[in-house]
Structure formats: C-alpha cells, structure tokens
Amino acid sequence: DAKTTQPNSMESNEEEPVHLPCNHSTISGTDYIHWYRQLPSQGPEYVIHGLTSNVNNRMASLAIAEDRKSSTLILHRATLRDAAVYYCILSPSGSARQLTFGSGTQLTVLP
Amino acid sequence: DTGVSQDPRHKITKRGQNVTFRCDPISEHNRLYWYRQTLGQGPEFLTYFQNEAQLEKSRLLSDRFSAERPKGSFSTLEIQRTEQGDSAMYLCASSTTGYSTDTQYFGPGTRLTVL
Numbered sequence: 743d744a745k746t747t748q749p750n751s752m753e754s755n756e757e758e759p760v761h762l763p764c765n766h767s768t769i770s771g772t773d774y775i776h777w778y779r780q781l782p783s784q785g786p787e788y789v790i791h792g793l794t795s796n797v798n799n800r801m802a803s804l805a806i807a808e809d810r811k812s813s814t815l816i817l818h819r820a821t822l823r824d825a826a827v828y829y830c831i832l833s834p835s836g837s838a839r840q841l842t843f844g845s846g847t848q849l850t851v852l853p
Numbered sequence: 854d855t856g857v858s859q860d861p862r863h864k865i866t867k868r869g870q871n872v873t874f875r876c877d878p879i880s881e882h883n884r885l886y887w888y889r890q891t892l893g894q895g896p897e898f899l900t901y902f903q904n905e906a907q908l909e910k911s912r913l914l915s916d917r918f919s920a921e922r923p924k925g926s927f928s929t930l931e932i933q934r935t936e937q938g939d940s941a942m943y944l945c946a947s948s949t950t951g952y953s954t955d956t957q958y959f960g961p962g963t964r965l966t967v968l
Contacts, residue, residue: 776956785857785944785959786896829895839955840886840909841946843895 746830751848754820762815762847764830769810772835777815779826825851857960859945865966873931874963878947885928888944896944935967
C-alpha cells in the first residue's frame with residue numbers, strides 16, 4: 743500500500759483556518775485520498791475524500807496537488823470540537839479495502 | 854440512520870477468560886470490518902465481511918480470535934483465553950457497495966482491559 747506522511751501535531755487558534763498537510767509521493771492512479779478524524783474516546787469519523795479534483799463538504803475542503811503527491815485538508819474555521827487526530831489514508835478504487843491508518847496528526851485548537 | 858453500534862462499550866476481564874463483542878452495522882451496509890487500536894496508535898485492520906462471508910483476515914488475527922456474521926447483519930468478535938496484550942479498543946466499521954471507493958463508518962468501539 744502507498745504510504746502517507748503527516749506531521750505528528752499541529753496547533754490552531756479557534757475560529758481560524760487550519761491546513762493539515764499530507765504527503766503521498768507513491769500514490770497510484772487509482773488511489774483515492776481519504777481523511778478521517780478521531781475525537782477523544784470515539785471511533786474514527788469520515789471527513790472527506792477525493793481523487794483528483796478539490797472537494798468541499800460541510801465539514802471541510804480537500805485540496806489535491808496537481809501531481810497528486812500531496813493533499814491538504816482545510817478546516818475553514820476551527821472550533822474546539824475539531825480537536826482530534828486527523829488521518830490521511832490512501833484507498834484503491836474498485837473494491838472493498840481495509841483502511842491502513844498511520845499515526846495521524848494531533849490537532850490542538852486553542853481558545 | 855442510527856449509525857454503527859457496538860456492545861459492550863467497556864469490558865474488563867481476567868487473563869484466560871473468553872470475551873465476545875457485538876457490532877450492529879448501518880442497516881443497508883453489506884460490508885463490515887473489525888479493527889483494533891492500542892493506545893497512541895492508529896487502528897489496525899483485523900478482518901472483513903461482505904454479507905456473511907469472511908473475505909479477509911489479518912495476520913494479527915491469531916487462532917484465539919474468531920469473527921462471525923451469521924446472517925449478514927450483526928457481527929461478533931470472540932477472543933478466547935485472553936492475554937494482557939489483547940487490551941485495546943476494538944472498532945467495527947461498515948460500508949456499502951455501489952460506489953467507486955469504500956467509505957467506512959465506524960462505531961464507538963469496545964474497550965477491552967485484560968487484568
């Protein structure tokens with residue numbers, strides 16, 4: 743499976759935008775980029791996914807580099823409830839696939 | 854949509870005892886996954902069902918572990934002769950076919966402590 747690299751931790755101030763980076767230089771053409779987050783004492787929660795184009799949903803935006811070797815999860819206005827571990831995961835298209843979680847980025851939101 | 858549910862949420866047991874966990878997926882989801890998460894680590898895949906068929910098992914799933922999904926709905930994960938190293942959060946996730954990629958929806962997990 744292609745590997746992703748994320749910073750171990752990041753901090754943000756409340757109500758400011760947060761850009762969480764992910765490097766995936768060995769991504770293949772059929773790999774989707776998924777982001778999940780895990781709040782304390784909860785199971786992981788799906789955030790967003792994309793293949794080539796930038797994506798937006800009610801939770802976040804996903805910006806994908808043109809060469810697809812990196813991506814950025816954007817939280818437009820961080821709240822205290824966004825404090826979580828954020829995981830960037832590559833998942834091949836076309837069939838069911840186990841998710842391979844790395845260690846993720848621990849996001850701390852400061853009031 | 855009531856989400857994925859897991860029962861119990863917490864289980865404390867003594868070494869050597871057997872434990873069983875239950876997962877109820879989102880009702881229309883035909884795929885079901887089990888993961889294990891130890892402190893400070895991301896979840897690790899254990900096994901996967903499509904309907905009632907167990908299609909993939911991780912090397913992490915030793916002989917003491919068994920999972921079933923008898924009617925393609927809920928699933929159980931049993932650990933026999935528990936060891937202290939089995940202490941972890943056990944997570945269940947479900948998803949559905951028909952899409953180009955497999956977005957998984959996770960339950961709250963069952964936290965197992967083996968004394």
